[in-house]
Amino acid sequence: MDEMTALREAFGPDPEPGPRVRERALAVLHERMRSAPMAAVAVPAVRQRRWPMRVALTAAAASLAVVGAVAVENIGTVSDSGKGYSTVGLPFPRPASAAEVLTNAAWAASRKPWTDPRPDQVMYNESRQLRNEKAYENEHPNDPIVPGHTRTALVQEWKRVDGKQMGLVQDGRLVVYDQGNGRMHWMQLDYDLLKGLDTPAKVLDFDKNPPRTGSIRLDALLGQYVLPPKVEAAVYGALAQGEGVRLNPDAINVDGRPAIGLGWVEEGYLAKEFLFDPSTYSLIGERSVAIADHHNTDEHGDDDFTPKGALFRQVIYTKAIIVEKVGDTA
Structure with a gap:
């Protein structure tokens, strides 16, 4: 069974609108930022709730599972920069638990080649997101994905390491924003702070005691920044604990x-869910799916129903690299 068939069976006929889900709202904000005139856009400081460490995934999340994975014991791969590195000698060639997968991910991440970026260099994050058709998304920005009426959106974002500049693609055109110029402000963690999160203990303390400049979820930290290998490995190590x-x-x-x-x-x-490559143990994406029927009350006091199986977010990370200037992709 392919994934779209599984989704259709999970949704059933004529799915009702879902709740206001933060990830969908953020996705629509980015979409509108890319399509709106530059002078009319103000980028808010998005503060996401910190990642809850003590929660459990039930087996119902497997309702969309369609393909088995096989771990490879002796492998090699290349980083996003194109430099080769080996993953021979994984701690757990055939991991049987989340902790073992995360230990493999930390081990592999720590072996990536790396040079600390200059403050004037740029973090480039690229992803492909499964989204509803644009017209429907504009009318129903927080609804789940509607099978058969989707598109794949290429999302590209540039952030200078020193936080002074950001770039987005709007209507196919790169638009560059300067921090503090007019109404333009966005929250970005100090890179020296990020570089210091090089042990699981430091990451756990960061998650428990976020900086005054604003908290950020660990999953957002992995998806929205280009982290040094030691920091990425430390995040996985913290999650494993x-x-x-x-x-x-x-x-x-x-x-x-x-x-x-x-x-x-x-x-x-x-x-x-975090999504990991079963051969290289690199993080390749994330997704959010309802594992049970859910009733909520919307801002008008009406019932807002989410059916079990509703898919709200599916993102594939395609690049996370350091480049010389905003607009560079390699």
């Missing part, structure tokens, strides 16, 4: 590739 992260009993297929899912549950019904 926490309670509640569970290995999806079945792998899933995204973007034509098998993936290992590690997940947790938020608000009692929304399962979120």
Whole structure:
């Protein structure tokens, strides 16, 4: 069974609108930032709730699982910069738990080649997001993905290491923003602070005691920044020590590739997963899916129903590299 068929069966006929989910709202904000005139756009400081460490993923999250994954013991790969590195000697050639997968991910991440960037260099993050058709998304920005009426959106974002500049693509054109110029402000963690998060203990303390400049979830930290290998490895190590992260009993297929899912549950019904490559143990994406029917009250006091199986977010990370200037992609 392919993933779209699985989604259709999970949704059933004529799915009702879902709740206001933070990830969908943020995705629509980015979409509108790319399509609006530059002078009319003000980028808010988006503060996301810190990642809950003590939550559990139920087996129902496997409802969208369609493809099995096989771990490879002796492998090599290349980093996003194109430099080769080896993953021969994985701590767990055939991991059987979330902690073992995360230990492999930390081990592999720590072996990536790396040179600390200059303050004037730029973090480039690129992803492909499964989204509803644009017209429907504009009318229903927080609804789940509607099978058969989707598009794949290429999301590109540039942030200078020193936080002074950001770039986005709007209507196919690169637009560059300067921090503090007019109404333009965005929250960005100091890179020296990030570089210092080089042990699991430091990451756990960061998650528990975020800086005054604003908190950020650990999953957002992995997806929105270009982290030094030691820091990325430390994040995985911290997650491996926490309670509640569970290995999806079945792998899933995204973007034509098998993936290992590690997940947790938020608000009692929304399962979120990191997606790892089963050969290299690199982080390749994330997704959010309802694992139970859920009733909520919207801003008008009306019932807002989410059916089990509703997919709210599916993102594939395609690049996370340091480049020389805003607009560079390699």
